[in-house]
Amino acid sequence: MEDVSFESEISKTFSAQKSNAILLRESTSSQRIQQLEKLGDWIKSHQEDIRKAIHADFKKPYAEIDISEIFTVTSEIKYAIKNLKDWMKPKKVSAPIPLLGTSSYVQFEPKGNALIIAPWNYPFNLAIGPLVSALAAGCTAIIKPSEMTPHASALIRRMVGEIFEPELVAVFEGDVEVSQYLLTKPFDHIFFTGSPAVGKIIMKAAAENLSSVTLELGGKSPAIIDRDIDLQDATSKIIWGKFVNCGQTCIAPDYLLVHEDIIEAFVEALKAELHKMYDPKNKGIENSKDYARIVNEKHLNRINFLLADALTNGAHIAFGGRMIASGNFFEPTIITGVTDSMEVMQEEIFGPILPIVSYSDLDSAIKYVNSKPKPLALYAFSNNQEALDRVFSKTSSGGAVANDCVLHFLHHELPFGGINNSGIGKAHGHHGFLAFSNEKAVLKQRTGITSSKSLFPPYGFAAKKIIQVMLKWF
Structure with a gap:
């Protein structure tokens, strides 16, 4: 055209x-x-x-x-x-x-x-x-x-x-x-x-x-993982929320903040869930019909650069990392040892790379989230209601979900959208x-004597008295 x-x-x-x-x-x-x-x-x-x-x-x-x-x-x-x-x-x-x-x-x-x-x-x-x-x-x-x-x-x-x-x-x-x-x-x-x-x-x-x-x-939507969780339940939900659509989801968990006491067990459980969902017969995830592809070569190269930069600067692959350029395939990838200096932690990933950051106490995880632009979504996993309440009351995000991912998008009674950097x-x-x-405001006034006419000029004693009453009481 x-x-x-x-x-x-x-x-x-x-x-x-x-x-x-x-x-x-x-x-x-x-x-x-x-x-x-x-x-x-x-x-x-x-x-x-x-x-x-x-x-x-x-x-x-x-x-x-x-x-x-x-x-x-x-x-x-x-x-x-x-x-x-x-x-x-x-x-x-x-x-x-x-x-x-x-x-x-x-x-x-x-x-x-x-x-x-x-x-x-x-x-x-x-x-x-x-x-x-x-x-x-x-x-x-x-x-x-x-x-x-x-x-x-x-x-x-x-x-x-x-x-x-x-x-x-x-x-x-x-x-x-x-x-x-x-x-x-x-x-x-x-x-x-x-x-x-x-x-x-x-x-x-x-x-x-x-x-x-x-x-x-969009932005970098975090998931905070408390040490008091159901390991299999949490990891299955995170794997689905992250890798559905090959990670190309604006409300996918962009990175995980995992309590240091459970990080090793958590990573192993994530790997087990990846196998269960995308490679149950051990034929390779690239042969799975249940895993989407990156939309084009440009985005495939962008994601590959994010991974390469992270590895160059000290990150480690816990799972995945393979790319097959001919079919725009990028394997679900979990990385640990990430730092804020890495590109993968500076921009929204919008792809199948899941960085994991450890934390020692919940307040430090909350502080970390609050140091970043406000995300489109925030996820918190915990069996402790007080911990969930602390996360949601002390952070700001477009939406928040406890013990699951992305489901709020499907709830018609909930408003969906971001705040500041993540949307308006x-x-x-x-x-x-x-x-x-x-939302047009419509006001209908009657004809003849009305309360507002008592405020018309000239402003005599009565009008001034009425104004003083209004200022004091209304």
């Missing part, structure tokens, strides 16, 4: 959606639900197409696609359909005493034109999940899927074209130039999922048009609906 062509097509589509967005302000819950049902029906009848497209991009196992790409979206659709009528109802609020006689409510109106910029690691889920929230809120949407997963991107474009008119939802594929041009448009809301570095670029572009943003970023705004369920909605 020539530059002029995509610029012209984007401008045309944006203008059409802008006009349609005004009409959608009056859309009913039934009309919005109808659009969500069409989306859900298409996904249900094209599950095999979705599986094949994502598998073609980085050999993601079908079971993982069903769980983390299809189910996450279809459950989001069902939850929105079930609750949308209640979400859309104006929320009545009581009047404070100085405003007696008025009635007020919060009206949830669509923000308007939305831009969804999706990443490659969960290419279907993280493009269509936000679309569900945008449609529920009554917005139009342009989706920019990742060029790194071309099969999934082509499928998303096909799906949207078969379901929606372009003035409601449209997809634009392409590289960074397409994203850059989209960001020049004055969208009412931008929903971006990706790295903190690119998130800063998105926010700068949004500032030019004062567009609101939801930024789902929340998503999923009602929180996603609110992200694409303007």
Whole structure:
């Protein structure tokens, strides 16, 4: 596609959606639900197409696609359909005493034109999940899927074209130039999922048009492992949370802080769980159909560099470390002896390397976490409730889970998102609906005599007395 062509097509589509967005302000819950049902029906009848497209991009196992790409979206659709009528109802609020006689409510109106910029690691889920929230809120949407997963991107474009008119939802594929041009448009809301570095670029572009943003970023999400744990239970959950999708998950445990009293036993248990999940017949993990691949050669080389740098600076491989470049295979890898001077501890790994850091007491582990930028997720494993309470009350993160990993993403009643470096705004369920909605304050005043008229000038004795009472009591 020539530059002029995509610029012209984007401008045309944006203008059409802008006009349609005004009409959608009056859309009913039934009309919005109808659009969500069409989306859900298409996904249900094209599950095999979705599986094949994502598998073609980085050999993601079908079971993982069903769980983390299809189910996450279809459950989001069902939850929105079930609750949308209640979400859309104006929320009545009581009047404070100085405003007696008025009635007020919060009206949830669509923000308007939305831009969804999706990443490659969960290419279907993280493009269509936000679309569900945008449609529920009554917005139009342009989706920019990742060029790194071309099969999934082509499928998303096909799906949207078969379901929606372009003035409601449209997809634009392409590289960074397409994203850059989209960001020049004055969208009412931008929903971006990706790295903190690119998130800063998105926010700068949004500032030019004062567009609101939801930024789902990432960072180094830690897991703190207390010495009082169920060893097999904790290690199985960590191995799954870390190595699902070949470690290419924004809320995967990025590194472990393990109490020094159990570190040797813990590493051995991790290794046993890796064998159990990915190599139960001792044929080599590279032959496992349950283990995904790195998305492309560039990221494979990036991860290999992180490991090489760590080893050069004194880290040790406890498990894994092999790479097969021809298939973008990188073995699940556990390393010990890591220090903050290593690159692997400076940036989000976003791959199948799991560094382990030992600590002597819980306060030092908490201090270590607090010395880093606030993570998207924080995990704590312990049979001691007091220890869990200390971790969660003394640290800050977008989300937190006790004795498990990543499951909070699937909980529709919980807000999902980061804080500061790991993101701005929340998503999923009602929180996603609110992200694409303007909570408009509406106050209705009666005509004739009102309490506020007693405060009009000229400010005589009575008005000043009333003001003094207000200052003292209200």
